[in-house]
Amino acid sequence: MGKTTGFLEYDRIEEGYLPVPERLKNYKEFVIGLAPEQAKVQGARCMDCGTPFCNNGCPVNNIIPDFNDLVYRGDWKNAIDVLHSTNNFPEFTGRICPAPCEAACVVNINDAPVGIKSIEHAIIDKAWENNWVQPQPAAQKTGKKVAVVGAGPAGMAAAQQLARVGHDVTLFEKNDRIGGLLRYGIPDFKLEKSHIDRRAKQLEAEGVTIRTSVLVADPKEGMGKGSKVTNWAKETISPAQLQAEFDAVLLTGGAEQSRDLPVPGRDLDGIHFAMEFLPQQNKVNSGDKLKGQLRADGKHVIVIGGGDTGSDCVGTSNRHGAASVTQFEVMPMPPEQENKPLVWPYWPLKLRTSSSHDEGCVREFAISTKEFIGEKGKVKGLTTVQVEFKDGKLVEIAGTEKHYQADLVLLAMGFVNPVAAVLDAFGIDKDARGNARASTEDQGGYATSVSKVFAAGDIRRGQSLVVWAIREGRQAARAVDSFLMGQSSLPR
Known part of the structure; x- marks a missing residue:
């Protein structure tokens, strides 16, 4: 522990932002x-608790x-080694993670928590x-071949771990670049x-083949009829081909x-899922040419959904x-400050205002959309009603109907399940929510109902x-390695 009284002497320091008018001119990171x-x-504020709830x-x-202590002491090289020992990609989490570690920080009981996320961000940037x-790269090859299907953060982490212990890994991605929602979903102004x-x-330098x-x-069904899921596959x-060619298959696609x-x-016309809207801007930012890009220029935009994806639609x-941009949330407006004695060290319910909200947005809470209104087949507005909780259910409040003008409506209400066509093609058992059924508790962790498929x-x-x-990708890599070799040296 670098400074015993640091948490008493120093205040939390927040990362800064470029001014709103400046950052709205482009899609570059502005933190x-x-x-x-x-x-x-910030590292000095860490109490080095007997029970570090942040972990x-x-x-x-x-x-x-x-790593807080190492940063306090100026030992950045060892700090990145400690950070990489548990997290393959801290530049991702240091930018877009909501930081549940900070909610669990002991200093957070009666003060502002240690800026753990900002320290992580600083460590990985200095490391690069x-x-x-x-x-x-692995010192020795095992001769085993593993297919990882889905190149988002779970697939990237799993592929890296498996390659480092000597397996020949092929990482498959249906889109034209790897990254999953990091690539096509998260705006560039949050993650370049x-x-x-x-x-x-x-x-690739570690031996992973990326396809x-x-x-x-x-091949006959593809993504399924009428699927709206982003897919730029050419092959x-x-x-059956994967199961014949590889010793193990790990599925790491998204929901x-x-x-x-x-x-x-x-x-x-004019009503779209957020994941029709956001990936197109990602592609344009990457230099791709798109015909008929969904754009909000000069339009009255309604974003339905109050979470991070909705916030990304606001910023874009x-x-x-x-x-104008208006964001709807069906739940009541949460308190500005959580009840810390009640919720700590767990993730608290409180009002969260993102940088995108600060750039210009009207936020409406406890509101539900009843119908969309159109002219000549195009959306021109919508009718809403206020809602409240009664007997554990959301019910409409009589006399609160309201009309909103809307030229573009973006549905950002979350995701319900992975693409069924992929799981069905493998014949994998699904749980009640349509996810692949694969327990983490069993001895054969992350294994599905189909032999050698995880x-x-x-x-x-x-x-x-x-x-x-990232956590699941790392743990699944250990499970696959154990399956192939009988044991594994990879971390849990």
């Missing part, structure tokens, strides 16, 4: 990270007190600047794609089926030059965080 001295002060609050179990992030690209180069634009499914490979809103007028619409990440647990995807 101003901590300077080394600021990170040192358990973090899904990948980052060894947070250790100093060329400390290097490929770690160069971070993914340099990790892709590292994976993009390849869909693994029944389809059947599950990509967006939750719909089946109310009157849903079929009008503002950069397009929307006339599942991890959102395809197994449902919609979740990037940090959970």
